[in-house]
Amino acid sequence: MRTEQGEAAVGDLLVVDVGPVAHGGHCVARHEGRVLFVRHTLPGEQVRAQVTEIGPGGRFLRADAVEVLRPAPARVAPPCPWSGPGRCGGCDWQHVGLDGQRALKRDVVLEQFSRLAGLDLVAHLGRDVVVEAVPGDRDGLGWRTRVEFAVTAEGRPGLRRHRSHDIVPVDDCLIADPQVTGTGVLSGSYPGATAVDVVAPSVGEPVVVPVPDGPVPVLQERVALADGDLELEVSARGFWQVHPGAARTFVSTVLEWLAPRTGEHALDLYAGVGVFAAALARRVGPQGSVTAVEGDRTATGHARDNLAQFASVEVLRDRVDRAVRRMARSGRVTDLVVLDPPRTGAGRQVCRDVAALRPRAIGYVACDPAALARDVGYLAEHGYVLRDLRAFDAFPMTHHLELVAVLDPP
Numbered sequence: 001m002r003t004e005q006g007e008a009a010v011g012d013l014l015v016v017d018v019g020p021v022a023h024g025g026h027c028v029a030r031h032e033g034r035v036l037f038v039r040h041t042l043p044g045e046q047v048r049a050q051v052t053e054i055g056p057g058g059r060f061l062r063a064d065a066v067e068v069l070r071p072a073p074a075r076v077a078p079p080c081p082w083s084g085p086g087r088c089g090g091c092d093w094q095h096v097g098l099d100g101q102r103a104l105k106r107d108v109v110l111e112q113f114s115r116l117a118g119l120d121l122v123a124h125l126g127r128d129v130v131v132e133a134v135p136g137d138r139d140g141l142g143w144r145t146r147v148e149f150a151v152t153a154e155g156r157p158g159l160r161r162h163r164s165h166d167i168v169p170v171d172d173c174l175i176a177d178p179q180v181t182g183t184g185v186l187s188g189s190y191p192g193a194t195a196v197d198v199v200a201p202s203v204g205e206p207v208v209v210p211v212p213d214g215p216v217p218v219l220q221e222r223v224a225l226a227d228g229d230l231e232l233e234v235s236a237r238g239f240w241q242v243h244p245g246a247a248r249t250f251v252s253t254v255l256e257w258l259a260p261r262t263g264e265h266a267l268d269l270y271a272g273v274g275v276f277a278a279a280l281a282r283r284v285g286p287q288g289s290v291t292a293v294e295g296d297r298t299a300t301g302h303a304r305d306n307l308a309q310f311a312s313v314e315v316l317r318d319r320v321d322r323a324v325r326r327m328a329r330s331g332r333v334t335d336l337v338v339l340d341p342p343r344t345g346a347g348r349q350v351c352r353d354v355a356a357l358r359p360r361a362i363g364y365v366a367c368d369p370a371a372l373a374r375d376v377g378y379l380a381e382h383g384y385v386l387r388d389l390r391a392f393d394a395f396p397m398t399h400h401l402e403l404v405a406v407l408d409p410p
């Protein structure tokens, strides 16, 4: 099927040679001069790709590889029977071995830093970037402790098709923690619900929360750090890292790099329920102080409870941009900053105001390499230099990863 202009249309089948991986779980190919973002393939493959979407203004096409004509060596049989073209959209890389997935994620990180921060990461760090397994990972499966299942009009839970509101009924989800599926959620019926959240916390039993009307329990999460466990309350629908080894790994890495000293002041920006603030508060001690800034009302309430034991911690419910603007304008300074923003990143203004507080180090936890690369570029405008970076495969089988970085002042 062709458009009137003779260009490819949705549903067309095109034979393409697949080029490099791009951010978002797809690879780049070209057809008659147009860019195609192709899912379910790998660099170096030749595939028959079915066009699924025409991008805005026809500038690019999206497509699914529906037949592999020349497979790449990293291709494997997907462990999940619900993955693949037109099926569940939750995973991007089920058809790639774990080492291959991590190599693709590394390439995306390097490409994003080169494009958005103007930084050759390998040359800058003087070593390659290795995407590491999160400690405790089991073959990239069974890690997801928080899953939101979509619910059909008939009340049946399932997972969404890629870039679609359609719901694919599934009997299992292989990346979910077995405790999540062990609740029986997938054989349950939730009439009237739009979604059902299932959470397997590190302390206590898993919970099933129909959305929007189910009661939302408060859960306990334990984070085992070298200087003792932290235990924090968190809403079943609030933000918490989903890989069971993630919070400990990211907090330990940030602490190691920031090396907080007794008596210092630290800022925990985008603090959630206060896990970084709590870890920092223990290190700076009662002679020091920590300010946690979080915008969400429920998370702030939990942060206040979680941090009540530290007399030197202040929790501000505010937008980070407003809070740091105020601090910078008042001439305040700080020793350490932790930034853990949502996927959009902190942005230019927050980076400028954070730099104005003249911290001796900035720890940055990022779920999007593009956002981190952009913010590293903004912080560089104020002299802050990337000292180190680690990449963690906190979301195996998907294109997502988590980066932890540290920046130093000029």
Ligand SMILES: C[S@@+](CC[C@H](N)C(=O)[O-])C[C@H]1O[C@@H](n2cnc3c(N)ncnc32)[C@H](O)[C@@H]1O
Pocket (backbone or CB within 6 Å): 239, 240, 241, 270, 271, 272, 273, 274, 275, 276, 293, 294, 295, 296, 299, 318, 319, 320, 321, 340, 341, 342
């Ligand atoms: C990636 S989470 C990190 C939470 C926490 N640091 C943790 O590790 O559990 C980002 C947090 O930033 C909060 N947030 C998002 N945008 C914000 C803003 N503009 N101002 C303040 N908080 C914001 C969200 O509510 C969320 O709790």
